[in-house]
Amino acid sequence: MEKLEEILNQGLSAFEATDNPADLDQVKSRFIGKNGALTELLKGLGKLSAEER
Numbered sequence: 001m002e003k004l005e006e007i008l009n010q011g012l013s014a015f016e017a018t019d020n021p022a023d024l025d026q027v028k029s030r031f032i033g034k035n036g037a038l039t040e041l042l043k044g045l046g047k048l049s050a051e052e053r
Contacts, residue, residue: 003041004038004041007031007038007041010031010037011031011032014027014030014031015027
């Protein structure tokens with residue numbers, strides 16, 4: 001859960017700091033793209049026990 005909050009805070013900061021569409025696309029890819037931080041975290045969700053989910 002802490003990792004999720006960390007990714008959320010980093011993502012929000014990065015999106016707020018972006019001032020042009022090209023940078024926005026890079027930030028989007030970094031966090032929610034195919035190999036993005038949030039995507040990787042969600043992929044690991046299946047490996048957690050039921051209690052941890």
